[in-house]
Amino acid sequence: MATKNQESTGLLKLLEDQVADIYYAEKQLLKALPKMAKAASNDELRTAFTDHAEETKGQLERLEQVFEALGKPAKGKKCPAIDGILEEGNEIMDEFADDAALDAGLVAAGQKAEHYEIASYGSMCAWAEQLGLDEVAALLNETLEEEKGADEKLTEIAESVVNIEAEEGDEEDEEELVDAGGGSSRNSKANASNNKSTTKAPAKGASAKNGKR
Ligand code: FE
Ligand code: FE
Ligand code: FE
Ligand code: ZN
Numbered sequence: 001m002a003t004k005n006q007e008s009t010g011l012l013k014l015l016e017d018q019v020a021d022i023y024y025a026e027k028q029l030l031k032a033l034p035k036m037a038k039a040a041s042n043d044e045l046r047t048a049f050t051d052h053a054e055e056t057k058g059q060l061e062r063l064e065q066v067f068e069a070l071g072k073p074a075k076g077k078k079c080p081a082i083d084g085i086l087e088e089g090n091e092i093m094d095e096f097a098d099d100a101a102l103d104a105g106l107v108a109a110g111q112k113a114e115h116y117e118i119a120s121y122g123s124m125c126a127w128a129e130q131l132g133l134d135e136v137a138a139l140l141n142e143t144l145e146e147e148k149g150a151d152e153k154l155t156e157i158a159e160s161v162v163n164i165e166a167e168e169g170d171e172e173d174e175e176e177l178v179d180a181g182g183g184s185s186r187n188s189k190a191n192a193s194n195n196k197s198t199t200k201a202p203a204k205g206a207s208a209k210n211g212k213r
Contacts, residue, residue, distance in 0.1 A: 015127045015136075016072055022120050023063045024076030029113060030056045032086045036110060039093045042103045042165065044157050049110065052150045059143045069136050085112045100169020103162040107154050114151040121147060 008016055030053060037049035067074040089109035096102040121144035128137035 011127050011131055015124055015131065015133075016070055017077065018120060018124050019063060019066055019070070019072075020075060020077035021079045022117065022124070023060070023067075023074065025079045025082035025117065025120070026056055026060050026063065027076060028079070028082050028086055029053075029117075030060065032089065032113075035093075036089065036106055039097075040103055040106055042157070042162055045103050045106065045154075045162060048150070048153050048157060049106075052110075052153075055146050055150070059146065062139045062143055066136050066139050069133065069139075081116055082113065085109070085116060088112070100172070101166040104158065104166040107158045107162055111151055111154050114147050114154065117147045118144065118151065 007013075033049050033053035033056060037046045037053065040046040040049060064074045086109075089106070089112075092105040092109050093102070096105050121140050125137055125140040125144055128134075128140055
């Protein structure tokens with residue numbers, strides 16, 4: 001039980017600290033997601049970012065309920081991790097602005113943010129359960145599931161379209177090289193990509209499935 005004028009310690013203190021951290025992170029994400037949506041050229045990807053921005057509003061409200069249940073004012077604490085993740089996202093948006101791989105880079109940037117959130121909500125949820133704070137645990141778990149859903153959606157988009165479009169962009173570049181008298185090793189690659197739309201090819205890079213080629 002959190003009483004107002006008493007300093008928390010241990011796991012409760014840690015929970016309060018991390019709730020403030022993620023509250024700040026969600027606010028930054030609420031600003032960043034519409035920018036990522038605007039940068040995306042794939043419709044599905046743009047919609048995924050826009051939908052998740054809407055979801056993020058609800059997540060902020062849920063965190064405000066968490067603060068209330070903990071008897072604390074809703075106040076964020078600077079999270080250098082999310083600032084860094086979003087800064088890298090901005091770098092991708094700049095450096096790949098005119099590149100066919102931009103969307104693949106945006107998926108990766110989005111997934112880095114989602115994975116940070118999943119780690120944070122997962123831990124906080126376990127602590128709240130441990131502390132017997134059932135209402136808090138339920139609120140955090142609801143958001144955790146949304147973050148997992150957002151992450152899975154991005155994997156799906158990467159595997160079905162974005163990575164393939166990025167690679168086709170590469171092939172167009174190579175074609176220009178061929179026209180200009182460059183190498184001629186693109187036939188096997190073109191054949192490989194023809195199969196992809198029907199066989200659900202493994203994603204290259206931008207999905208969260210590490211270790212898969
Ligand atoms: Fe979130
Ligand atoms: Fe943080
Ligand atoms: Fe990095
Ligand atoms: Zn999220």
